[in-house]
Amino acid sequence: MTAQKKKFGIMGGTFDPIHIGHLVIAEQVRDRFNLDKVIFIPSGNPPHKSRKKVTEARHRFQMTLLATISNPYFEVSSIEVDREGLTYTVDTIKKLKEEYNNEAEFYFITGADAILDLATWKSTDELLELCKFVAATRPGFKLSKMEKEIADLEKKYSKKIYTILVPALKVSSTDIRHRLNENKSVKYLLEEPVESYIIKNKLYNNSNKE
Ligand code: NAP
Numbered sequence: 001m002t003a004q005k006k007k008f009g010i011m012g013g014t015f016d017p018i019h020i021g022h023l024v025i026a027e028q029v030r031d032r033f034n035l036d037k038v039i040f041i042p043s044g045n046p047p048h049k050s051r052k053k054v055t056e057a058r059h060r061f062q063m064t065l066l067a068t069i070s071n072p073y074f075e076v077s078s079i080e081v082d083r084e085g086l087t088y089t090v091d092t093i094k095k096l097k098e099e100y101n102n103e104a105e106f107y108f109i110t111g112a113d114a115i116l117d118l119a120t121w122k123s124t125d126e127l128l129e130l131c132k133f134v135a136a137t138r139p140g141f142k143l144s145k146m147e148k149e150i151a152d153l154e155k156k157y158s159k160k161i162y163t164i165l166v167p168a169l170k171v172s173s174t175d176i177r178h179r180l181n182e183n184k185s186v187k188y189l190l191e192e193p194v195e196s197y198i199i200k201n202k203l204y205n206n207s208n209k210e
Contacts, residue, residue, distance in 0.1 A: 005103060005104060005105045006036045006100070006103065006104045006105070007033060007034065007035045007036055007104070007105045007107065008035060008036060008037055008038070008039055008096075008100075008104050008105070008106055008107070009026060009029055009030055009033070009035045009037070009038035009039065009106075009107045009109050009134075010038075010039050010041060010092075010093070010096070010106050010107065010108045010109065010131065011025075011026050011038050011039065011040045011041065011109050011110070012041050012043060012089060012092075012108060012109070012110045013041075013042070013043065013110055013111065013114075014042070014043050014046075014049070014054060014060065014173070015040070015042045015043075015060050015063065015064050015173070016054055016055050016060055016173050016177070017055070017060070017063050017173060017176060017177075017190060017194060017198060017203070017204075018040075018042075018060075018063050018064050018067045018068075018173075018190075018191075018194060019067075019171050019172075019173060019176055019189055019190050019194075020169070020171060020188070020189060020190065020191070021138060021166065021169045021170075021171040021172070022040075022067075023067060023068070023071075023191070024166055024169055025109065025136045025164065025166050025169075026038045026040070026074065026109065027071070027073075028164060028166055029107065029109050029134050029136070029164055030073055032164065033107055033134075033162075035073075035107065036073075037073050037074070037075055038073060038074050038075070038109070039075045039076070039077050039096075040064050040068055040074060040075065040076045040077070041076075041077050041079060041080050041092060042057065042060045042061050042064050042076070042078075042080065042081055043080050043081075043087060044057055044080035044081045044082070044083050044087035045057075045083075045085065045086050045087055046086070046087055047086045047087075047088065047122070048117075048120075055203060055204075057080075057081035058081070059197075059201060059203060060081070061076065061078055061081045062197060063194045063197055063198070064076045066191065066193040066194050066197055067190070067191045067193070067194050069193075077096075079092055079095060079096070080092055088121070088122040088123075089108065089121060089122075089127060090121070090122050090123040090126055090127045090130070091122075093106060093108065093127065093130045093131050094130065097130065105131075105132070106130065106131035106132070107131065107132045107133075107134050107162075108131045108132070108133050108134065109134040109136060110134075110135070110136065111135070111136055111137075112135035112136060112137040112146050112150075112163065115133060115135040115150075115153075115161065116135075116146065116149050116150070116153075118133070118153055119153065119156070124157065125157065128157050128159045132160070132162065133159075133161045133162065134161075134162045134163070134164055135150060135161060135162070135163045135164070136163075136164050136165075136166060137163065137164070137165050137166075138165070138166055138169050138170055138171075138172075139167060139169070139170050143165070146163070147163075150163060171189050176189055176190065176204075177204050180198065180203075180204035180205070181204055181205065
């Protein structure tokens with residue numbers, strides 16, 4: 001009898017900074033798809049962000065470690081932050097497949113707004129063969145527009161794209177950066193150790209990051 005393949009979630013994002021919304025999404029997707037674990041992968045130098053200011057990768061990686069430490073099903077990988085040059089999801093997933101001897105099934109989880117641009121990513125056809133996609137949305141996102149765009153992508157690539165709506169969580173990294181910049185409270189929007197790390201390292205002061 002062949003052993004059942006392990007199922008891993010791959011939580012890709014800038015995580016600038018990581019907040020409770022990301023954690024809730026990862027846990028909900030883990031539960032819904034019965035995943036063995038979720039691997040958080042803070043992005044390294046993504047092609048579409050090259051002209052935008054993003055916090056140093058080592059800080060985003062450390063904050064992701066701190067935020068996920070208490071969940072035994074969560075792991076963090078430095079696979080992208082360690083890589084030189086531009087980082088493409090297709091290369092990350094190929095490397096992970098090798099690491100797990102092609103014995104695991106991957107679910108790539110990220111924000112729906114990023115997934116709607118999937119057609120512009122590197123080697124989209126190959127990527128959709130390598131892993132399943134889960135698009136996460138939050139309140140405020142125009143669901144009907146997204147459903148249509150996701151349906152168009154599914155038709156174009158003949159692949160299923162899963163969606164997950166996490167209610168009651170309107171938290172975003174952009175909003176948190178603005179709050180920190182304006183000295184407003186971010187308590188309970190972030191895990192406490194992440195907030196302490198931000199204060200200790202004086203991140204997001206005078207930030208004009210979008
Ligand atoms: P991002 O700027 O981090 O986020 C885009 C949107 O999705 C934001 O609204 C963000 O909310 C939300 N989000 C981010 N990560 C999420 C997650 N794991 N679960 C739920 N929502 C999430 O995202 P990005 O930099 O565009 O890219 C997301 C992922 O796609 C990364 O892993 C990136 O490497 C990959 N990507 C690859 C290519 C390529 O291979 N060519 C191109 C584009 C993107 P917050 O702001 O609150 O985080």
